[in-house]
Amino acid sequence: MYSNLNNGVSMFALTNARGETVDINNDKLLSYTPTGLGVQFTNTYSQYETYFKATKSTVAQGQFQIHILFGDVESQAYQTFSDFAQFLAYQPLTLTYTTDSGTWYRDGRLNSLTKTEIGGSTVFATDRINESFTLEFINNWYNNKSAEYKSYDSDTNLGTYGKIYRPKYDPHVDRNYILDTANPKTQTSNGTDGQDLYDKAIFYKSLDQWAKTDTQYRISFDWNLKTALTNDMELTVIFNQPPWQHFTIAIPANKLTGHVDMSFTLWSSTISAKPTGLTFRIMGQMASGNTITYSNLFIKSGTISTTWTPAPEDKLAIPSGYAYAPYYVYQESNRPSNEKVMSLNNKSQYFGLQSGSPSVITVKGPCSVNPTWTVVQKGNVVATDGFVLTLTDNQKLVVSSYPEDQYARLYNPDGSYVDVSQLQDYTKTNFVQIPEGESTVLFYLDADSDVNITFKEERLLV
Known part of the structure; x- marks a missing residue:
């Protein structure tokens, strides 16, 4: 028989769906002989000679069973049982388990509650109703952990709150197909019409190998020109092998600098000719001694403009003095930012059967941009979510990834809500889970928006 712990805290308590809580370790509901607090796995193996390689592992649904004596005296046994039966009618139920290692919770549904007469128990004779109560668990042991975005006074010595610092370039993202572009190239004109002024743009492979x-x-x-031209001219970029596919860019008179950024499609004949580089040619006569400098040359796949990066084959080092850790999330204290950061530490233990814990994310308006968030762990994006909607200053968006109660709702001030799951951005993973260990969540909201997260720190054994 179990007695109360120190400070009068009971080992077992039940809470129903109406929020009512019953201590099942007191004089009127005296519990004893609990079972089913552990865990059981079903493991599948592949045998090789005398070795067994695990191929699959699943956890069995737990069942908590305990015997309960109803009523502190015989005359109260039936009424106490009846009250308990009415309490159980509002499901699911939450079992609270308190030991000297802490308090944990687990949800379940009633599997059985026996009913015998006074003195009729099969366990032992008594002057009270003595019954067996069984609860089927529907999740793991858990504690709810919360994190809330906190604003701070602006510090002009710091940058924007929640920036992700990356290197000045990442050669593996939108890779550059041209080699040796880190340093500008300068050529001097000899005054000839149609002069080739740059013929050193070399592909990292022959064209037919990548295009x-x-x-x-x-x-x-x-x-960049040393001296501005007196007449409009053309700069032609040519694949330096017949059939001479080329692109022409205007160089206006009286202009010293310009930026070119354009899309193109390669001809099949150009690829089959295997040109190994590009030639830059001025069409028109540029004064002898004038120079033109080319920099930040970049050819990449796709049509979206991106900043210059070198080719990976150039193997350039990160510039000295540039503080960089890959995808390191640095939390700074500048309030007026649309990027908000939360650092989380999830101490859940899943025995390798689950990768993350369910969460409830609440975004409080105003939010004039589509709210989105990203979970980053060890330099990797592990989960993302977002919604195509905005919030007024008295609305809030609540998104739950709890398997038993998954939803996305927009709440109004009066407590009413509408389902907005159809407005979820389906290019993202949606309904994020918080990974085990340390992670960072980045929210992209208005500067005045607030956000908080509740996630379950879960254990299979406590």
Whole structure:
């Protein structure tokens, strides 16, 4: 028989769906011989000779069973049982389990409650109703952990709150197909019409090894003249092998600098000719001794403009003095930002059967942009979510990834709500879970928006 713990805290308590709580370890509901507090796995193995390699592991649904004596005296046994039966009618039920290692919770539904007469128990004879109560668990042991975005006074010595610092360039993202573009290239004109002024743009492979027809690419670079031209001219970028596919860019008179950023599609004949580089040619006569400098040359797949990066083959080092850790999330204290950061530490233990804990995310308006959030762990994006909607200053968006109660709702001040799951951004993973260990959640909201997260720290054994 179990007695109360120190400070009068009971080992077992039940809470129903109406929020009513019953201590099942007191004089009127005296519990004893609990079972089913542990865990059981079903493991599948592949045998090789005398070795067994685990191929699959599943956890069995737990059942908590305990015997209860109803009523502190015989005359109260039936009424106490009846009150308990009415309490159980509002499901699901939450079992609270308190030991000297802490308090944990687990939800379940009634499996059985026996009913015998006074003195009729099969366990032992008594002057009270003595019954067996069984609860089927529907989740793991858990504690709800919360994190809330906190604002601070602006500090002009710090940057924007929640920036992710990346290197000045990442050669593996939108890779550059041209080698040796880190340093500007300068050529001097000899005054000849149609002079080739740059013929050192070399592909990292021959064109037929990386290029595809009917696929769009983008070229970008900057040009700079020593002396502005007196007449409009053309700069032509040519694949330096017949059939001479080329792109022409205007160089206006009286202009010293320019930026080129344009999409193009390669001809199949250009690819089959295997040109190994590009030639830059001024169409028109530029004064002898005038120079043109090319920098930030970039050819990449796709049509979206991106900042210059070198080719990976260049193997350039990160510039010295640039503080960089890959995808490191640095939390700063500048309130007026649309990017908000929360650091989480999830101490859940899933024995390798589950990758993350369910969460409830609440975004409080105003929010004039589509709210989105990203979970980052060890440099990797592990979960994302977002909604195509905005919030007034008295609305809130609540998103639950709890498997037993998954939803996305927009709440009004009077407590009414509408389902907005159809407005979820389906390019994202949606209904995020918080991974085990340390992680960071980045929210993209208005500067005046508030946000909080509740997630379950879960255990299979406590």
